[in-house]
Amino acid sequence: MLATVAVIEFAEAQPTEFRVDTFDARGNRSGYFVIDTKTGRVDRYDTKSNHLGYGQATTSGRIDLYDTKSNRTGYGTVTPFRSNGNGSKR
Numbered sequence: 658m659l660a661t662v663a664v665i666e667f668a669e670a671q672p673t674e675f676r677v678d679t680f681d682a683r684g685n686r687s688g689y690f691v692i693d694t695k696t697g698r699v700d701r702y703d704t705k706s707n708h709l710g711y712g713q714a715t716t717s718g719r720i721d722l723y724d725t726k727s728n729r730t731g732y733g734t735v736t737p738f739r740s741n742g743n744g745s746k747r
Contacts, residue, residue, distance in 0.1 A: 711725075
């Protein structure tokens with residue numbers, strides 16, 4: 658009897674995108690943002706995953722937001738953080 662064993666190792670890739678859920682003043686979920694840390698692109702979605710707009714994040718944490726027709730709708734800030742590779746923040 659001949660047995661073949663294959664061992665495949667995958668390098669754990671550092672995720673470049675993360676999701677931030679948003680809530681209204683009553684605590685109801687109002688949508689979410691997807692932030693690409695590599696490019697700084699921010700995409701905004703409602704609770705049904707309809708694309709509402711986009712933005713650009715700077716290294717200081719400021720995000721300029723635009724609707725789907727490229728009209729500026731405002732800005733926000735996020736606190737930059739680094740991941741230690743296992744999903745927790747430092």
